[in-house]
Amino acid sequence: MENKKALVLFSGGLDSTTVLHHAISKGYTCIPLTIDYSQRHSYEIESSQKYLKIINLKGHIFKIDLTQIGGSALTDKEINVPTEMNPGIPVTYVPARNTIFLSIAAAYAEKMSIDQIFIGVNQIDYSGYPDCRPDFIDSFKKTINLGTKTGVDGKQLEINTPLINMSKKDIIKYGHNMGIDYSQTVSCYQLDREGNACGHCDACKLRKEGFLLAGLEDPTRYKN
Amino acid sequence: MENKKALVLFSGGLDSTTVLHHAISKGYTCIPLTIDYSQRHSYEIESSQKYLKIINLKGHIFKIDLTQIGGSALTDKEINVPTEMNPGIPVTYVPARNTIFLSIAAAYAEKMSIDQIFIGVNQIDYSGYPDCRPDFIDSFKKTINLGTKTGVDGKQLEINTPLINMSKKDIIKYGHNMGIDYSQTVSCYQLDREGNACGHCDACKLRKEGFLLAGLEDPTRYKN
Numbered sequence: 503m504e505n506k507k508a509l510v511l512f513s514g515g516l517d518s519t520t521v522l523h524h525a526i527s528k529g530y531t532c533i534p535l536t537i538d539y540s541q542r543h544s545y546e547i548e549s550s551q552k553y554l555k556i557i558n559l560k561g562h563i564f565k566i567d568l569t570q571i572g573g574s575a576l577t578d579k580e581i582n583v584p585t586e587m588n589p590g591i592p593v594t595y596v597p598a599r600n601t602i603f604l605s606i607a608a609a610y611a612e613k614m615s616i617d618q619i620f621i622g623v624n625q626i627d628y629s630g631y632p633d634c635r636p637d638f639i640d641s642f643k644k645t646i647n648l649g650t651k652t653g654v655d656g657k658q659l660e661i662n663t664p665l666i667n668m669s670k671k672d673i674i675k676y677g678h679n680m681g682i683d684y685s686q687t688v689s690c691y692q693l694d695r696e697g698n699a700c701g702h703c704d705a706c707k708l709r710k711e712g713f714l715l716a717g718l719e720d721p722t723r724y725k726n
Numbered sequence: 727m728e729n730k731k732a733l734v735l736f737s738g739g740l741d742s743t744t745v746l747h748h749a750i751s752k753g754y755t756c757i758p759l760t761i762d763y764s765q766r767h768s769y770e771i772e773s774s775q776k777y778l779k780i781i782n783l784k785g786h787i788f789k790i791d792l793t794q795i796g797g798s799a800l801t802d803k804e805i806n807v808p809t810e811m812n813p814g815i816p817v818t819y820v821p822a823r824n825t826i827f828l829s830i831a832a833a834y835a836e837k838m839s840i841d842q843i844f845i846g847v848n849q850i851d852y853s854g855y856p857d858c859r860p861d862f863i864d865s866f867k868k869t870i871n872l873g874t875k876t877g878v879d880g881k882q883l884e885i886n887t888p889l890i891n892m893s894k895k896d897i898i899k900y901g902h903n904m905g906i907d908y909s910q911t912v913s914c915y916q917l918d919r920e921g922n923a924c925g926h927c928d929a930c931k932l933r934k935e936g937f938l939l940a941g942l943e944d945p946t947r948y949k950n
Contacts (some may be wrong), residue, residue, distance in 0.1 A: 553862060568833070571834055598829050599833075602833065613821055632870075641872050644869075648859070649825045649865075649866065651856035
């Protein structure tokens with residue numbers, strides 16, 4: 503019997519919300535996993551759980567305080583979130599974040615006998631993070647299957663990245679067609695306490711441009 | 727100029743203590759990293775820090791509560807630590823533990839501009855954990871260099887596993903020759919509050935046998 507369960511890394515952002523609905527549309531029973539890494543934009547956690555309540559899905563929250571390490575504008579309050587997009591890897595890059603997140607997801611998946619993980623990484627309209635590229639994902643998959651019981655037992659833990667080659671415009675169109683209400687999702691790196699987006703960070707810029715190119719109204723609540 | 731700093735995953739156990747002294751003997755300035763994963767044998771953390779005090783080395787402790795996931799006798803108190811060694815992967819296996827630990831170590835290393843990580847994994851006299859094998863370590867190294875700024879910047883994060891092909895006997899002899907006082911190290915999965923070892927779990931058995939075969943007195947404090 504096919505295992506139709508999937509663990510979906512879910513931040514409540516535009517990409518991971520689209521991935522969640524994609525997995526649901528493919529017939530998976532989805533278990534969303536939200537990582538509370540003490541990120542600057544802690545409203546993200548609250549918002550993600552609100553969203554799951556709306557669609558009546560129960561998820562897990564895993565807490566890992568990455569401010570213990572720091573080294574990123576998202577995990578060290580002394581480093582400001584930039585308002586300009588520049589070439590190269592920006593200071594919002596969190597060291598080894600997706601390796602850490604996928605490892606945690608793999609541990610959950612193994613514990614729950616799930617062999618499908620979904621993650622909303624994207625290499626087209628993204629912030630230049632190295633851990634969003636297909637080479638990394640392919641390599642991680644090999645590694646985790648070597649380093650877990652799942653792999654030794656002859657099963658394969660699959661890492662699904664349905665958005666990896668899509669532009670932000672296409673992601674938004676795809677989600678819109680699935681009926682996603684993006685007003686309930688957040689992307690901004692420095693949301694205020696009411697969940698209003700700054701409109702200036704990389705995440706806001708990519709999101710804004712995506713709606714513009716998709717020819718759809720941007721439902722994001724921006725700060726005045 | 728060569729970067730002679732090394733981050734050493736350090737639990738205060740026999741293997742990681744030997745690795746720490748190995749790295750010191752090779753001329754590295756060592757930064758020990760202890761992972762407090764809310765393990766059953768929480769005395770391990772206390773003991774590791776006592777040891778570092780003795781050798782006058784300052785380390786980091788990273789807290790990640792893996793009981794949030796469970797699925798192992800070390801992270802779920804409902805699962806007992808076995809007293810018999812059996813073929814296959816035992817219930818003391820913690821899902822994806824070394825992938826998680828190495829990812830965290832890689833994040834620290836990147837933050838601190840360190841390109842050498844040391845870990846005391848061993849595939850000879852070990853508990854059958856898949857994430858202690860060379861194939862896994864090699865694959866992890868590739869993955870982390872694809873998924874971090876370090877790799878993109880054209881540097882290589884190195885994962886050093888000096889004990890991987892050594893028997894427990896040889897590890898003990900090697901450490902003994904370096905002058906390590908193994909009475910200050912702990913291996914047991916179910917240490918009591920005073921740090922006495924049970925003498926029956928896999929870790930105790932492998933350790934006992936190692937001293938026996940090395941022809942050295944076992945300085946471990948066992949429960950009466």
